[in-house]
Amino acid sequence: MVTRANSSEKAIALEGKYGAHNYHPLPVVLTKGEGVYVYDVEGRKYFDFLSAYSAVNQGHSHPRILKALISQSERLTLTSRAFYNDVLGPYEKMATETFNFDKLLPMNTGAEAVETALKIARRWAYQKKGIAEGMAKIVVCENNFHGRTTTIISFSTDRTAKNEFGPFTEGFEVIAYDDLKALEQLLIKDSNIAAFLVEPIQGEAGVYVPSDKYLKQAKALCEKHNVLFIADEVQTGIARTGKLLATCGNCDCSDRHCSGEPEVKPDILVLGKALSGGTYPVSAVLANNNIMDVITPGSHGSTFGGNPVAAAVAMEALSVIKDEKLAKNAFELGELFRSELHPLVAANPLVKGIRGKGLLNAILINDTEESDTAWNICLALKENGLIAKPTHGNIIRFAPPLIISKEELIESTSIICSTINAFAEVEV
Numbered sequence: 001m002v003t004r005a006n007s008s009e010k011a012i013a014l015e016g017k018y019g020a021h022n023y024h025p026l027p028v029v030l031t032k033g034e035g036v037y038v039y040d041v042e043g044r045k046y047f048d049f050l051s052a053y054s055a056v057n058q059g060h061s062h063p064r065i066l067k068a069l070i071s072q073s074e075r076l077t078l079t080s081r082a083f084y085n086d087v088l089g090p091y092e093k094m095a096t097e098t099f100n101f102d103k104l105l106p107m108n109t110g111a112e113a114v115e116t117a118l119k120i121a122r123r124w125a126y127q128k129k130g131i132a133e134g135m136a137k138i139v140v141c142e143n144n145f146h147g148r149t150t151t152i153i154s155f156s157t158d159r160t161a162k163n164e165f166g167p168f169t170e171g172f173e174v175i176a177y178d179d180l181k182a183l184e185q186l187l188i189k190d191s192n193i194a195a196f197l198v199e200p201i202q203g204e205a206g207v208y209v210p211s212d213k214y215l216k217q218a219k220a221l222c223e224k225h226n227v228l229f230i231a232d233e234v235q236t237g238i239a240r241t242g243k244l245l246a247t248c249g250n251c252d253c254s255d256r257h258c259s260g261e262p263e264v265k266p267d268i269l270v271l272g273k274a275l276s277g278g279t280y281p282v283s284a285v286l287a288n289n290n291i292m293d294v295i296t297p298g299s300h301g302s303t304f305g306g307n308p309v310a311a312a313v314a315m316e317a318l319s320v321i322k323d324e325k326l327a328k329n330a331f332e333l334g335e336l337f338r339s340e341l342h343p344l345v346a347a348n349p350l351v352k353g354i355r356g357k358g359l360l361n362a363i364l365i366n367d368t369e370e371s372d373t374a375w376n377i378c379l380a381l382k383e384n385g386l387i388a389k390p391t392h393g394n395i396i397r398f399a400p401p402l403i404i405s406k407e408e409l410i411e412s413t414s415i416i417c418s419t420i421n422a423f424a425e426v427e428v
């Protein structure tokens, strides 16, 4: 039996009293999801424009993914990696073929997968690049978001995420995002650099899209200096930005509409979030043999990583992305989304701009980061049947499930436009 709070008020009060206050949620209590919609405990229906930070790309409760989850759960849930299971191998084969890498290392959360990539890069630096042990450095970008573990926040530049959690892990160099000069200077100066860790679009920072050639040229610089290029596609991957991967290095984009985009093949690819369609924590690190072979028995692991349920769910979640051509839908409806919002951006002084790729977009509210304008707009959007959340105070990210139809997208953009226009009138 599942015990549920029977009103929004009660659910919020219980979390407030018994839960740690590590989030500040929008005051909406959800009890059901279906496709692009979620429902609150009072029965109100909303467009979900967060998609659990892009974990629910395939839509809420996708029937095929649920079926995989349920049927595998009834059969075998966990063996640990002390023994083999009969689903992990087929999943690893499918995922490595899909993303075009030799090997996959399975983990559970995005942060764990990033940690894994950092460990692999450091080992590679000692065993293959010849850096003296303990000296390897990893280059990261300002305003990065890679998760919440102690090592990862050690190189965060967000004081809220980092303050008073030290002492921190050493061996990281921070440079500006989208700054090739800074990267080049550092690579020339320092021969102890093992890897460059980067988000193809900075999602949490506020959907910062780098200039067109940035990733490709950063990769070329890394190659020149024998430095691994690690792409954290936990948020941008799995079709979110209109391609299977935002880096899209000859991955299996069966519906090839990537033409004209710079293609980059990372040395290490980090995936999470929508790898399971939001039904289960599944993350992965992919690399070729010359890199992945630094990981040997006993040197890394996770009790739940690669469990049969995760493997079954991830296989189905990836199949859904391909079968339903969700990369193509994200690409086309992303264009439509930005063009539908263009009149708002042009005419309403409250909105300074819009940016994004595919269905990962954000609008910039014309107010300070400390203001509560974006939060209040999100409250008004909620009243009108669409939920989204500000990131960094004055930016609102819009990231619906990729299964959204053209009609649903147009209905959503008209909610966004009318809400913000009405909001502006009240405010002025």
Ligand SMILES: *Cc1c(COP(=O)(O)O)cnc(C)c1O
Binding pocket: 053, 108, 109, 110, 111, 112, 114, 145, 146, 147, 148, 199, 203, 204, 232, 233, 234, 235, 236, 272, 273
């Ligand atoms: C969400 C996210 C992570 C962390 O994933 P968790 O599952 O929350 O640990 C890492 N990198 C990026 C780019 C993310 O968006």
